[in-house]
Amino acid sequence: MSLAISEAARDALEEWLSGLKSLRGASPATLDAYRRDLADYLSFMAGHHGGPQGIAALGRVTTSDMRAWMARERGDGLGARSLARKLSAVKTFYRWLAQRDGLEVTPVLSARSPKYQRSLPRPLAVDAAKSVIDAVGTADGPPWVAARDAAVITLLYGCGLRISEALSLTVDDLPLGESLRITGKGGKERVVPLIAPARRAVEAYVAIQPHVVTPGVPLFRAVRGGALSARTVQKAMAQARMALGLPSSATPHAMRHSFATHLLSAGGDLRSIQDLLGHASLSTTQVYTAVDTARLMEVYEASHPRAKAR
Known part of the structure; x- marks a missing residue:
């Protein structure tokens, strides 16, 4: 995990993942994907604001910050479906932070997921x-x-x-x-x-x-x-x-x-x-x-x- 992430944010992330494992029975693969997604997001916010972001700072993320993060992801070639999945992970984490720490997370939760054409299963005759x-x-x-x-x-x-x-x-x-x-x-x-x-x-x-x-x-x-x-x-x-x-x-x-x-x-x-x-x-x-x-x-x-x- 990136050193740009604050210790408090890192601990919160691991606590959240532990809860997903024990309460929801999330698989190791799911937990690894969430860890990567959130580590990327938290690292971006640290760089975007010029330093590691503690829990209080994460609660001050704005709509503009979210747009900047999503623009960077798309600029790096991330597809709409993958970005939607990543945004979903970030929102789930923030909902948990709101319950645990009472943060105001409306700017994060109101970020619009990119539209994409959902592929249909292709069954055999x-x-x-x-x-x-x-x-x-x-x-x-x-x-x-x-x-x-x-x-x-x-x-x-x-x-x-x-x-x-x-x-x-x-x-x-x-x-x-x-x-x-x-x-x-x-x-x-x-x-x-x-x-x-x-x-x-x-x-x-x-x-x-x-x-x-x-x-x-x-x-x-x-x-x-x-x-x-x-x-x-x-x-x-x-x-x-x-x-x-x-x-x-x-x-x-x-x-x-x-x-x-x-x-x-x-x-x-x-x-x-x-x-x-x-x-x-x-x-x-x-x-x-x-x-x-x-x-x-x-x-x-x-x-x-x-x-x-x-």
């Missing part, structure tokens, strides 16, 4: 998702490796898991039942139904994998016996993608997007899909309504007689 699982499951190499990769991809598509959630499963989760208890982002637990094809895929892998099965070890193992990495799954997906002629957007995470989009298309309600995905906010899940609407418009434009006549 139903037949493409099925083809990916088949392709991964018949890839060259040891049969148990193909079965392993197929089991992981099936969990992403069949249960809507994040890749990190699938890879966090251990042999303690065996034998598989009708559902899985998943610990997601922020340490939040949820229970997801385990569909029969996903259960069969995992059981097929377990039956032929060569490693010693002991309590506590990862369910999905690498060739040498260690925990399977996300990168290995991504490579398997890339090979299947190229074999099938699918776009680069066909990633492991796209299988989770496909799970949500296909459920919505089949009549699933947003609140249920939110619970299955482990989204903290319904607004995060609502992006799939835009995806579904876009798909419907594509079908309309391609097939409706009046649309064709334009």
Whole structure:
């Protein structure tokens, strides 16, 4: 962390991060991102005002100061989406300072987040998702490796898991039942139904994998016996993608997007899909309504007689 940051500001930052970890269960990656974002912001304010800023000085930040910081970030090439994320972290920190120290933080909280085009998830078509699982499951190499990769991809598509959630499963989760208890982002637990094809895929892998099965070890193992990495799954997906002629957007995470989009298309309600995905906010899940609407418009434009006549 920069020496330009005052000791008081540095201590406040660490106290805030500690609170996020203990009260909200923020992940190490999230905490590291917040620490970097706030360290950059606090360093800028120190340079902007000619010296380290204590807590009281941070409470005197003006609208002009905020504009100067945001202009510097954009001038350094930071994109609108990244700046919006950074500003959100700064505002969250200042809300905490206001509660702890009674600071007046209106100029910070009133800073407008830059507008950006929110990218929509790019799910696969139903037949493409099925083809990916088949392709991964018949890839060259040891049969148990193909079965392993197929089991992981099936969990992403069949249960809507994040890749990190699938890879966090251990042999303690065996034998598989009708559902899985998943610990997601922020340490939040949820229970997801385990569909029969996903259960069969995992059981097929377990039956032929060569490693010693002991309590506590990862369910999905690498060739040498260690925990399977996300990168290995991504490579398997890339090979299947190229074999099938699918776009680069066909990633492991796209299988989770496909799970949500296909459920919505089949009549699933947003609140249920939110619970299955482990989204903290319904607004995060609502992006799939835009995806579904876009798909419907594509079908309309391609097939409706009046649309064709334009």
